[in-house]
Amino acid sequence: MSIVQIQSITKRFGAVTVLEDVSLKVDDGEVVAIIGRSGSGKSTMLRCINGLEPIQGGVIQAAGHTVTQAPAALRALRQDVGMIFQSFNLFPHLTALENVALPQVVVKRSSKEEARAVAAKLLERVGLTHRVNAYPAALSGGQQQRVAIARALALNPKILLCDEITSALDPEMVGEVLDVVRDLAVKGMTMLLVTHEMRFARDAATRIVFMHAGKVHEEGPPDVIFSRPVTPELRQFIKTIGMD
Numbered sequence: 744m745s746i747v748q749i750q751s752i753t754k755r756f757g758a759v760t761v762l763e764d765v766s767l768k769v770d771d772g773e774v775v776a777i778i779g780r781s782g783s784g785k786s787t788m789l790r791c792i793n794g795l796e797p798i799q800g801g802v803i804q805a806a807g808h809t810v811t812q813a814p815a816a817l818r819a820l821r822q823d824v825g826m827i828f829q830s831f832n833l834f835p836h837l838t839a840l841e842n843v844a845l846p847q848v849v850v851k852r853s854s855k856e857e858a859r860a861v862a863a864k865l866l867e868r869v870g871l872t873h874r875v876n877a878y879p880a881a882l883s884g885g886q887q888q889r890v891a892i893a894r895a896l897a898l899n900p901k902i903l904l905c906d907e908i909t910s911a912l913d914p915e916m917v918g919e920v921l922d923v924v925r926d927l928a929v930k931g932m933t934m935l936l937v938t939h940e941m942r943f944a945r946d947a948a949t950r951i952v953f954m955h956a957g958k959v960h961e962e963g964p965p966d967v968i969f970s971r972p973v974t975p976e977l978r979q980f981i982k983t984i985g986m987d
Contacts, residue, residue: 746771746902746933747792752801754787761787763957765801769902769935774928776944776965777937779954780980785937788954789904792935793826806901822850825900829907831887833879839866839890840875847897858897865893869923885916892923903927905936921947941984945969953977 747769754762762784769775777785790796792803794810794817803810806823810816833842843862847853853861866875869889879887888908895903905924909917921943928934928947938944944951944965951968953961955976961968972978 748804776948783954784957825895826904
């Protein structure tokens with residue numbers, strides 16, 4: 744059963760069309776890695792799914808919600824669709840525990856005690872039990888991103904959108920974040936990942952979507968996409984990234 748349905752969407756920034764007649768379905772429990780060159784529309788598509796960017800045509804349905812720009816509809820959508828960004832976006836004046844607890848209090852109206860208990864469990868899940876009282880400035884980039892993942896999980900979303908979540912990290916910190924995402928995938932979290940970590944995409948994703956010039960150009964299982972690309976654009980991309 745499809746938990747995300749994108750039907751013929753168009754997205755423009757002024758006179759520039761970034762997404763053109765894009766359609767995509769994602770089933771419950773799938774891990775879909777979205778790859779492609781910079782400017783191909785990957786991140787914009789995620790932002791449209793979460794209602795961060797309005798579309799100029801088509802329909803998006805996610806976790807049972809039709810995506811619109813109505814404030815009440817967006818609040819309901821974002822309880823079921825979590826998003827993690829390149830930048831960590833943590834509140835610098837709050838501890839790791841407080842950063843994870845806050846959305847539960849604000850969005851779910853949880854009590855502070857309940858929210859802190861859930862936050863502690865989530866930080867344990869991402870391997871940060873020993874850093875619950877640390878402020879973001881005292882955390883490494885990888886640790887901050889793991890706090891951001893815990894925060895996204897705090898509302899118990901049905902879908903998790905990940906937008907190049909390792910691109911701001913030093914190379915030695917990438918692995919610790921990808922390990923958390925890999926564990927979420929194994930446990931059945933539905934995820935759409937925009938990533939430049941191709942080997943991770945090949946190993947963790949159930950399906951690869953290759954975007955080119957604002958369109959879904961080719962898609963399929965990782966072994967097929969990387970070993971038997973059909974279009975010259977995908978063949979050239981795979982050669983460029985050293986996956987051929």
